[in-house]
Structure formats: C-alpha cells, structure tokens
Amino acid sequence: MSATKGEELRGILHPSDTYIILDLEWNQPIPWIKSKVDPKELPGEIIEIGAVKLTAGATGISLSRPFHVLIRPVCYTIMNKNVSRVINKISSDLRHGLSFTDAYDSFIQWCGQDFVICGWGNSDLSILKTNLRFHDRSAILGKPFLDVQTLFSKVAEEGNDKRSVEYAVDFLRIPKQDDFHEAHRDADYTGRILKAIFEIIEKDGERTAGRRNSGMEPETAGISPKTKRCDIFRLEQYLFDPDLNVQSERRTDYFPSWEECCRRTFTEEALCPACGSPMKEELGWFRIRKSAFSLFRCDRHNLTAGRIRLKKNPEKKIYGTVTFKLIQPGEAVLTEDRYAEYSEFGAEGKPRAVVNHADGKAQEDEIGEEKCETIHSD
Numbered sequence: 001m002s003a004t005k006g007e008e009l010r011g012i013l014h015p016s017d018t019y020i021i022l023d024l025e026w027n028q029p030i031p032w033i034k035s036k037v038d039p040k041e042l043p044g045e046i047i048e049i050g051a052v053k054l055t056a057g058a059t060g061i062s063l064s065r066p067f068h069v070l071i072r073p074v075c076y077t078i079m080n081k082n083v084s085r086v087i088n089k090i091s092s093d094l095r096h097g098l099s100f101t102d103a104y105d106s107f108i109q110w111c112g113q114d115f116v117i118c119g120w121g122n123s124d125l126s127i128l129k130t131n132l133r134f135h136d137r138s139a140i141l142g143k144p145f146l147d148v149q150t151l152f153s154k155v156a157e158e159g160n161d162k163r164s165v166e167y168a169v170d171f172l173r174i175p176k177q178d179d180f181h182e183a184h185r186d187a188d189y190t191g192r193i194l195k196a197i198f199e200i201i202e203k204d205g206e207r208t209a210g211r212r213n214s215g216m217e218p219e220t221a222g223i224s225p226k227t228k229r230c231d232i233f234r235l236e237q238y239l240f241d242p243d244l245n246v247q248s249e250r251r252t253d254y255f256p257s258w259e260e261c262c263r264r265t266f267t268e269e270a271l272c273p274a275c276g277s278p279m280k281e282e283l284g285w286f287r288i289r290k291s292a293f294s295l296f297r298c299d300r301h302n303l304t305a306g307r308i309r310l311k312k313n314p315e316k317k318i319y320g321t322v323t324f325k326l327i328q329p330g331e332a333v334l335t336e337d338r339y340a341e342y343s344e345f346g347a348e349g350k351p352r353a354v355v356n357h358a359d360g361k362a363q364e365d366e367i368g369e370e371k372c373e374t375i376h377s378d
C-alpha cells in the first residue's frame, strides 16, 4: 500500500509521498569572452541534471536509482576555470549531451505527477528558472520546494549553519562511495541525507511516544527542551512555493518618537503579502537602531520576514516603511541573527567600530547593511 497525500507515516506528516532531490551543475561565463547573452540574464548555463526519487511509503523510505543527463551548452561553451576546478570537467566535455529542452523534458517525465522538489540550498532553483526563461519555457515549477540544507541544520544539528553536502554525509555517518560534485552523485548523497533526517525524526517521535506511554513527561526524561520534538513532525513548515516572490510595503502614520512609532506599529495585525490573511507571530518585532525586524507565518504561504525602516521627515516626525516579504525557511537565519544581536546588545545594537580619522575626530563606522541606510528627509 502506498501513502496518500498528507498521510502521516511513522511520525512525519508528509505533504506528498514522493520527493525529487535535484542537483544541477552549470558552467559560468568567462568575463573576457563575449557571449550572445547578458550574463545577468543567464548567470550559469546548466550542463548536467542529476536527481533521485525518495518515496515515503507505509513500509518505509526508499531511494530510486539516480536520474542523470548531460546537456550541451549553447552560450558558455568554454569551461570556466573556477567551475572546472570544482566539477572536474574540461571544455571538450561540453560538446556532448542533449539540448536543454530535451534534457528537461525527459527529467520532467521521470519525475511523475505529485512530488515535492528538494535541493541542497536554493541556488539550483534560481539557475533552473533562469535557464527555463532563456529557452522560452515557463519558469513556473508548480511544486513546493524543500531545502534539505536548512532541514539538516535544524533537525540534525539544531543550528543555523549552512553546511556542505560532504559535511552532512560525514555528520550522519553515511558511507562515501563516490566523489562529490557530479550531479547524480550529489543528488544521491542529498537523498541519503534526507532519508537519514526522516529516520532521526521518526526515532524522536517514537521516543516521545514511549515516554508518554510510560507516564514520563519529556522534561523529566533527561532530554533538553532543544532536542525535544513533537510526536508528529509537520514537514510543511519547511516548504515554500518557489513560484511566489511576493512583498508588501506600506508607510505608517507620523509619530513624535521612534519608540511611539514602534509601539504602535508592532501591535498592528500582520497580513500575509501573498493572500492578505492574518499571520501568526513566529518571532515578535524587535528594534535595532533605525530598523525593526520580525518573522510571521501564514498557514498557506509559510514564512514571512517583516522589516520596518524608521525615517524622519523635515518636521522631525518619525514614520516607518513596513515591508513583509515571503521568505524561504533558510532565509529566516538573517532575522534570527539580528535577534541574537538584539538579545545581547538591545536596541542600540552591536557597538560600532570607532574609526579615527586624520582630522583627529572620532567617527562612528556604520556596520553592514546599516551602512547605506540614511534618514531621508522626504
């Protein structure tokens, strides 16, 4: 018996029973060689598609044999040295293979109908979309995306670091048989990582259930709250829609002070930029200097990062520009890092480095993003 959509299998609520783990290799332009396309439009041309299919059925999790196809590039036909060093290919290797559209069609046919697309990080997704557009194909993928790199950090390491596939393979003690950086091999390793993550979640679920049956509360069972997970793991919270790129922006009223502007704006209802529904607070608003940050979640569209940029008008009244942007789960780390700064240094933020200029006056050196943020007098 195979699982149906939304079915709970041994502790995980699966949005689909099929996961396509995709890995692409692409060549990059060489700056001094003129190409027929603007590199901004096509930052990389796909030369290899690799994938494996993970099936989560009632009898367990299985991985397919890898799908693998080589593509003959039409723009970047000379191997970029930096790429060559990583993926171990030379220019003559680029003379063989299918056209992009034939290769993509055979990949889509192999995928089947109902699946979640998975990748290690999200760079493959944006390259895939630029290649589809370049070849006059629709860039709408129509499937949810699962970033296995983020899932690995959160579940296996309980952190936020972006790790390499090889790091995760070592961490999870997955046997290494092949070299990395070949599309189908990286896809296969990523598939094994995802399988191992599912097994960790399942084991955790069983442990929690065991404790509950024995009448022990998780807190008293010697497990730290950090490692404690729910009986049913909702994988949906790690998915995002790769076809949605939505942001809303509005301006607040004028207020006499930063504090008043924040106090009022922080308590307003947050609405999803994609569907307008009220969102649940994930990480409440906090202010660092002249910016405030938050994370909210829409039931349908998942994570949204909120930001308020505080400004002053010529009459010295304070107002803010409030933006809500749909983000991928891996991007939440930017806000979480800000929150760590806020927890340590408060609204003043991390002290800025003091730079001594030739005129003897000490001047504050703004850090990072704040550097280009000015108070507009409009």
Ligand SMILES: [Zn+2]
Residues within 6 Å of the ligand: 272, 273, 274, 275, 276, 277, 298, 299, 300, 301, 302
């Ligand atoms: Zn929504």
